[in-house]
Amino acid sequence: MRLYDTFSRGLVELPPPPGPIRIYSCGPTVYQRIHVGNAVPFVLAMWLKRWLVETGYDAKLVINVTDINDKIYDAAPGASAQLAADASHWYLEDTDRLGLGRPDVEPTAVETVPDQVAMIEELIEKGFAYESDGDVYFRVTRYPEYGRLSGQRLDQVEEQEPNPRKEDPRDFALWKANKPGEDTWWESPWGRGRPGWHIECSVMAQKHLGPEFEIHGGGLDLVFPHHENEIAQSRALGHPFAKVWMHNGLLRLGDEEMHKSTGNDVSLKAALDAWGRETLLTFYLTGHYRKPLEYSDATLEAAAARAERFRDVFRGPSQPAPAGAWARFAAALDDDFSTPAALAVMHEWRDHELLRRALSVFGLESLAEEEAAPPEIADLATRRQAAREARDFDEADRLRDELEAAGWEARDEPGGYRLVRLR
RNA sequence: GGCGCCGUGGCCGAGAGGUUAGGCAGAGGCCUGCAAAGCCUCGUACAGCGGUUCGAGUCCGCUCGGCGCCUCCA
Structure with missing residues (x-):
């Protein structure tokens, strides 16, 4: 299988695994119901794992839950822990409705704090980080490869608001001292505080997958700084970290009506309520994961029509597909997981058995079932x-x-x- | 200012140097009591301008247009 790797900017052969293919995908920050776009990396990772298993690989998928973050403090002053708990529950509830199963491990930032403190201590010890008035920052200039993933040149990174605690404005926070109004904190060698976002992911990935793993996924908007910083922290300590960086394109809200609508109207829950899981999954399938996909009534209606067309195939007689049909389907997915190309192959089939098997990779085998009339x-x-x-x-x-x-x-x-x- | 992505027929979306994408919508036909579904037929599109080549959506350059990121956006 070939995948596009952001780090090397090209297609790479998925490294043959000594054991299971290890995948980490950045999960949501739980401060509200997840957005219909937040579901893209979740769906992609679940599909990828299902496909790897279908083709005979073993795979281990980790998707974290970020339950310590500025956004949570901002959204629920004084009640951030409760909001994080509620939103975690919503996240599980909404993604369960997709019917794709759960990742193998779903670590939370909170449960990983001690590991994060340990990693920060090691970074300080080795000179890659420094404590400053209760904060700890990563010394960006100490890691020569910094900027490699995102193609950023350090000297071109935009000037930040001056922060007197930083040696260099481009340094990023590993630990933040507790501030008034932040109602959750942990004790650390640097006093009360809480970890920075990037260190959470580095630690959660490595805790469950080891210092090196095959695939790291997430939205394209996370390339810089989030993933750049994850690499810097991890490799500074000599951990190889991810071999392939897989980034999904962002969902666009195209319709004028969508622009006007509030955030709640484009939550995953709202999308599922409005269109149902089968149409929504079919919609995600219509676009290549690396390209932007437009979420609008028109594109969702087209997806609904596609799903209905698959149902019609099962209402008709099964006709054996020509030899090599599955191989063409497999080739499409093995070529950077091109679901639109795979869809095209599937539309040519009238073979119930084969089509059902292909649909089941995407959790859509339910399209084969006719609802019984009351x-x-x-x-x-x-x-x-x-x-x-x-x-x-x-x-x-x-x-x-x-x-x-x-x-x-x-x-x-x-x-x-x-x-x-x-x- | 820097890094990067995208521009294919009415719409969505594959393809990546030479031969059919596929779906939706639309037109005609077969079938049907009438329909629906299904099946058959019908679209010569690759933002623009140059260039490379025997030959370019496919490679190169420029232009135009849309978009993402630049230290806590999936």
């Missing part, structure tokens, strides 16, 4: 069929309209009819 609907359909057999077509059509009003479609077939749930 008794009152079945009764309407029976009466309609009787009217048809009596050649009372006016009554038959009236009953069909009734069925449609109730959300069901009667499709006449040779020797009978089929009831289909309208979407």
